[in-house]
Amino acid sequence: MYNFFEHKKQCRQIEQMLWDYTAHRLPEDIYEKVEAHLALCDSCQRTLHSTRSAHQLISAARSREIPEPVSTWEDLAPQLQRFPVPVQNSPRYAPLVWSLTGGVAAALLILLAFLPMIGALQPVVHPVLALHPAESKSAPAVINKPVVLASKTTEHAPATHHASLQQLPRTELAAACRAAFTALAASTHPVVLTQAAARTPLHKHSAPAVSPHAAPHTAKQPRIQLPQNSPSNQLQYVSASSTEPHYVLSMLQPDTSSEDSPY
Amino acid sequence: MEYKSDEQRLLVKCRRGDxxxxxxxxxKYTRIVYRHAYHLLGSGDEADDVMQETFVRAYRSFPEFRGDCSIHTWLLKVAGNLCRDRIKQRVRRGDVPLNLDTHYEELTPDAWEQNPAVTVEREDMHRMIYRVLDGLPAAQRxxxxxxxxxxxxxxxxxxxIGCTVAGVKLRLFRARKSLRTRMEALLQG
Structure with missing residues (x-):
């Protein structure tokens, strides 16, 4: 039974083979199949007719002699002289090398751009202890280095001084803190006690104890600021004025679960 | 140094600027490149220019040539790009590349099929070919x-071309179909 859609499907397949059929490049069995279809299909015969014409035209073009090129190597060679001898890179890795170079350059640029900001954020840790002379006996010996409990380098001091009291025995921590606070109290700059990054709310342990030492309400009017419920384990002294040098004391509490605070 | 093939020897030396x-x-390839450009452009002068430009570019680009394909196909690729640029320029300027004032009105499909070699003179054949090819989109041509x-x-x-073999077959089928249609249109006036 004649199936129109099946026939059209066959026509599309045959159409794709007509060029090779014309060129006698089809396998024998397929060639016969195409011939059988062509015998029954007028539409494909018309297509074959035009395919044959196109094929003949192209064959004629292929066999046709084309003119010889006018230019020769002698014409080209002087043009090549203008160019330097090509330098062979490692072509396979060239893209990688370029991307790495670009990446490093970009990273350096970003670093340069943000360097001042990073400098302001990161406390400068000074290896030299510049504590008050009277109180420096106990503190420096037990504090992990690098440590600055407080600094007296006032006028040209870096923006932030950082003191770390990590892993300090509880009893010595108290002494170290007192030493630091005394040093800060003797400072010629007003100070503010702030809290940053504490694991335990500082007010539990430290607020009452720190205040008498850390906030000697001197004529320079230092202020104490102890934020409540701040997730911090550091105490920081910073100057009240942003234009003045900062003094920072940071304390990392070794054991915050204990009730008897060193403060 | 041992080379696997003559192609590799040329490749290595050319990369060094030899x-x-x-x-x-x-x-080795000048005739092939010229022929390719000539078929695409249908003009000896332009094909000559493209051929020289292809080799200048090849000389400069050899250090970057990764050898993913043969020198032969790489040169044809460069030449093809240059030809495409020229065809675009022609279209932009509205140039007619060839003198196509022939008398194909007299040519019928039957006459064409019976004896094309006699029906059309050699030069006319050339014009016919490029008239047909020139009517195709550059990629199909x-x-x-x-x-x-x-x-x-x-x-x-x-x-x-930079595609798969299956893609080539499909594109070629479409191109031949367009060629056939274009030819029918020309022959029917």
Whole structure:
């Protein structure tokens, strides 16, 4: 039974083979199949007719002699002289090398751009202890280095001084803190006690104890600021004025679960 | 140094800027490149320009040539790009590349099929071919030229065009269909 859609499907397949059929490049069995279809299909015969014409035209073009090129190597060679001898890179890795170079350059640029900001954020840790002379006996010996409990380098001091009291025995921590606070109290700059990054709310342990030492309400009017419920384990002294040098004391509490605070 | 093939020897030397090796490449492929450009552009002068430009570019670009394909197909790729640029320029300027004032009105499909060699003079044939090819989109023209005139394999065409073998077959089928339609239209006036 004649199936129109099946026939059209066959026509599309045959159409794709007509060029090779014309060129006698089809396998024998397929060639016969195409011939059988062509015998029954007028539409494909018309297509074959035009395919044959196109094929003949192209064959004629292929066999046709084309003119010889006018230019020769002698014409080209002087043009090549203008160019330097090509330098062979490692072509396979060239893209990688370029991307790495670009990446490093970009990273350096970003670093340069943000360097001042990073400098302001990161406390400068000074290896030299510049504590008050009277109180420096106990503190420096037990504090992990690098440590600055407080600094007296006032006028040209870096923006932030950082003191770390990590892993300090509880009893010595108290002494170290007192030493630091005394040093800060003797400072010629007003100070503010702030809290940053504490694991335990500082007010539990430290607020009452720190205040008498850390906030000697001197004529320079230092202020104490102890934020409540701040997730911090550091105490920081910073100057009240942003234009003045900062003094920072940071304390990392070794054991915050204990009730008897060193403060 | 041992080379796997003559192709590899030329490749390595040309990458180093060896001009003698490049001259070898030139002598080996100059006719092929010229023929390709001639079929695409239909003009000897323009084909000559494209051929020279192709080799200048090849000389400069050899250090970056990764050898993913043969020198042959790489040169055809460069030449093809240059030809496409020229065809675009022609279209932009509205140039007619060839003198096509022939008398194809007299030519009927029957006469064509019975004896094309006698029916059309040699020069007329040339004009006819390029009149048909010139009416095709540049990409289709390139497919016909690469397969039916330059006689490249499907794999080689895939390297030149930058697609798969299956893609080449499909594009070629479409290009031949367009060629047939274009020819019918021309012959019917």
């Amino acid at each position: 001009r003698t090796a490049f001259e070898e490449v030139y002598n 390139e497919m016909i030229v690469l397969r039916d005139l330059d006689e490249l394999s499907y794999q080689e065409i895939a390297e030149v």
